[in-house]
Amino acid sequence: MDPTLEPLARSLREAPVVDRDGYEYFVHGVTDGVPPVEPAVLQAVADGITARIDLESVDKLVAPEAMGIHHGTALSLASDIPMAVVRKRSYGFPDEVAVHQETSYGESELYLNGVDAGDRVVLVDDVLSSGGTIEAVCDALEAAEAELVDIVVVLRRVDADHESVSRDVTSLLDVRVRDGAVEVLE
Ligand SMILES: O=P(O)(O)OC[C@H]1O[C@H](OP(=O)(O)OP(=O)(O)O)[C@H](O)[C@@H]1O
Numbered sequence: 749m750d751p752t753l754e755p756l757a758r759s760l761r762e763a764p765v766v767d768r769d770g771y772e773y774f775v776h777g778v779t780d781g782v783p784p785v786e787p788a789v790l791q792a793v794a795d796g797i798t799a800r801i802d803l804e805s806v807d808k809l810v811a812p813e814a815m816g817i818h819h820g821t822a823l824s825l826a827s828d829i830p831m832a833v834v835r836k837r838s839y840g841f842p843d844e845v846a847v848h849q850e851t852s853y854g855e856s857e858l859y860l861n862g863v864d865a866g867d868r869v870v871l872v873d874d875v876l877s878s879g880g881t882i883e884a885v886c887d888a889l890e891a892a893e894a895e896l897v898d899i900v901v902v903l904r905r906v907d908a909d910h911e912s913v914s915r916d917v918t919s920l921l922d923v924r925v926r927d928g929a930v931e932v933l934e
């Protein structure tokens with residue numbers, strides 16, 4: 749494992765797992781801001797992404813609210829690339845793109861603003877589980893005629909069925925829940 753990600757891996761193994769309507773949901777600073785996310789973790793996320801993704805010529809980062817925002821922010825500060833947040837609230841702007849998001853345990857409308865046709869974008873989120881969020885945001889980016897350069901998540905749940913995700917997704921760590929605890933794959 750990338751040694752800079754070891755502290756994150758250690759704290760993930762200690763994360764509590766709660767039941768959300770039958771879904772094993774772990775509670776961690778990366779995915780919830782609870783407990784507070786350590787600055788060193790945000791730095792490791794920014795460093796880990798910049799080491800794995802070519803950000804040269806990327807115009808915008810795109811992060812879905814809520815828990816993509818702190819990772820997108822860390823990367824924006826490290827790369828000097830502006831970040832558009834995909835909101836769960838409509839602004840009613842003429843170019844706004846609305847899509848429906850379904851996760852493993854909920855659903856919502858998502859609204860994309862601030863991404864223009866031809867923009868080269870990198871999509872950043874905290875975790876990939878069912879892939880419903882990433883699929884929805886990719887659909888919105890396609891409707892906006894943006895060019896999707898890469899998709900990166902901090903954590904990929906390998907125990908979730910994300911067969912429906914048709915795109916390549918880079919993750920910093922792959923995890924699964926076993927016997928009520930988070931396991932980090934080496
Ligand atoms: O792969 P999926 O099944 O789509 O799950 C991943 C998504 O679920 C969470 O978002 P959520 O919509 O729960 O909102 P939050 O970020 O506000 O917690 C998380 O932040 C991801 O965006």
Ligand SMILES: Nc1ncnc2[nH]cnc12
Nearest residue numbers: 772773774775779875877
């Ligand atoms: N906090 C979380 N823990 C586990 N799986 C998730 N999927 C989306 N958010 C999650």
